[in-house]
Amino acid sequence: MGAYLARRLLALIPTLLLASIIVFVTIRLIPGDVIDLMLSQNDVAADKKSREQVMAALGLDHPMWLQYGRWIAAILFHGDLGQSLWQNTPVTELLAGRLPVTFQLGLMAMVVALSIALPIGIYSALRQDTAGDYLARSFSILLLAVPSFWLGTMVMVFPSIWWGWSPEVNYVRFLDDPLQNLKQMAIPAIVLGAGLSAITMRLTRTMMLEVLRQDYIRTAWAKGLPESLVVLRHALRNAMVPVVTLIGLQAPLLIGGAVIIEQIFVIPGMGLLLLDAVNQRDYPIITGVFLVVGVAVTFINLMVDLSYGVLDPKVRYR
């Protein structure tokens, strides 16, 4: 297990390095650079010297390989992701403010997704081809068909027209007022989680159906074990391996979805930070966000891989 973990962690290094090069280079190669944006603000033509001065001030006057080398060295040796080109604020400081917000939203959305998906998926499998099963499957298709940005907009707009109520737009930090924070985050988490629950629900049902037809389950029923024990201990645990894999694969989707949900519900997370940074071509923020997201996604997938051993004792790490 220890050797396996070490190998997996080592394997992360080239993955992240490659990802960082791709992000670092592509964002600088796409049309519309930060200098153009900055110099277009003043309604006054900027001469070549002004342009060169701004480039030098932002550290963009060196060849790209040198910029990358300095950036990666600063991360490795100082944990420094650079400074925002517009705000002159350390990227680590910006991320430290935003990461917990998106992490909380993602976590709550995942809890919502699993709270919907697992019970309904299990119920649907146990009551296959009954009215309840049809209803559950229709519900999952409905959730799949409704994009979260549309659902979010509807939740935002219609209650305000019907009842004069709308979700809170004033973000309160969890540490300042946990209850208020949870109240504010609940609706976006439900909207984000609802979309994610559909696939998990359908996979849970499929896997449960497969496992429930296995001989050892039949034996368990024959031994007269209660349904809860058969389902939860013998069936569900085995059915969960692909479901957990799916949950791991949904992590990037969760972050992608957060961009839209944060925008609709005015949640100051990484999604909004990234959106602004892309629009302003704030390279250090963009690369910083992608690096953090990359680390998070690979870490989540590592956790998923490690969880196989817990769920299925037959799995061995070598």
Next chain:
Amino acid sequence: MKPPGLRRRDATRLLLAGALLPTLARAQASRPEAPKYGGKLEIGTIYVTLSALSWDPADWAWKINHDGGMYEQLFAADLTKSKRHGGKHSFYADAWIPPEALRGELAESWRWIDPLKLEIKLRRGVMFPEKPGVMKARELVADDVVFSFNRLWASPKKTAAYFDHVRKVSAADRHTVVFDFAEFNAEWDYRFGYGYYSGIVPKEVADAGATNWKNANGSGPFLLADHTPGNSQVYAKNPNYWDKETIGGTEYKLPFVDQIVYRTIKDEATFITALRTGKLDMLETIRWQNVAELKKNAPALQWERSLAMSGTFVAMRVDQKPFDDVRVRRALNMAVNKEEMIKAYYGGNAEMFAYPQHPDYGGYFEPLSAMPDSVKELFVYDPAKAKRLLAEAGYPNGFSFKLQFTTANPDHVDMVPLLVAYLGQVGVKVEVQGMEYPSFLSAMTTRTNAPGYLMNNGHTNPMTTLRKSFVPGQVWNPSQWNDPAFSKKIDAMYAERDEGRRQALAREMVREIVDKAPYIWLPTQYIYRAWWPWVKNYGGEVRAGAVRPWPIYARIWVDQELKKRMGFA
């Protein structure tokens, strides 16, 4: 027939009261309410979708003036000249204060010592408040103005040409600043007096790090108290603020409200909803598409509207064929049914002619009705004449060209199919390319934009609107207009000291440039703003300097009892 029990005398009284009612109501309305202090004002500003870009004027980020409620400037708008007070100004322009409405903010008085030397006497007793860890309370003095200018000038992020006309800024004494100019520039008052980067920053703040919002401190009406990027900026009242407001003959110390909250909301449906439910007390930018619904579901909202401070047009690159031929450019103008666009596309919420000069610019603006016939005909739908002109120019079967637009502008996304259809009717095929905003902007700034370029371009002010778009080498020149004679006229306008003659020059240039049609001139839409009735001493003014609302917000008071009575507290 009289109602039962109503005697002749009662009926007479009733009639009398009925006749007097409007007069009484007028008297009531003209008597201003006594303001109340306290409360919080939640604002979706005109830039509601954007967080602060920077907290330091020396970063040369345009939005600092909008966000920096703690920094004051030499000049600001005299809001007593607003329409609400019987004046003629709406104070909606991006960065223009009409000369007759220019008042000293930090400047108490100013005079030209010689043609290139301006002396400004500063107001005495204006204080920077104490900011623990940053500075002790002290008076704002001439050295602070000099320091702020020199710091701006020394910034590596500066655009050098912005202050080309300034030779030196110095302090003659503790309360006197002298500007030495290298040449007269008609924008002298705007460029540093009330411009985008003209906030007076104390040295202590610069030393502590002006980019860090926690260090920000100035003499303005509000001080930055909290900042959650992507969500809100909270400003607390500066208890030592110097300015006053006279209401009903009584002088009141400003500001009235305890707290201003800027909400940053990117999603249009969300900020409209926030206004509808009273989570925003006022919203300064509402597209006309949302107005009818809001008026229906929130009938108590107060409204004001202005023609957008940016023109909408399709720029045609005059340095490339076929748009190097004025007949082609004029033909395309005639091929678009602008009257129909106003009625059917904008639902009547637009005007035919408000660019490149805005009706709010007084003497600089000349209405379409006063223009020569050759200009007027560009705004009349005449596809037959358009086809004739195209044939004359050698394109009897039309031609095709590429049109770039930004998908960041929902209006443009909707408008493109309409334009394609109009031009198609005269045989001109359009290949459209939607682009995300930075790429779109970069195409123009690097002069690699397509022959057709649909955009909005802000006026800034009556002179900049002409210079920035029709002088070679300027950033906002998507048609690549390059006419040395026209450039000379621009220079002459900037060098002209007399406002009347400057206006005449501008009017003449507008006639010329519109006639030469480097753009397909499109209608300008109205932008609305709305506020709840508890927002008092306000009439929809938006800017009292270059994108700077703070003198306006300082004068607003909130009727908290009314808000409560209306069920929004």
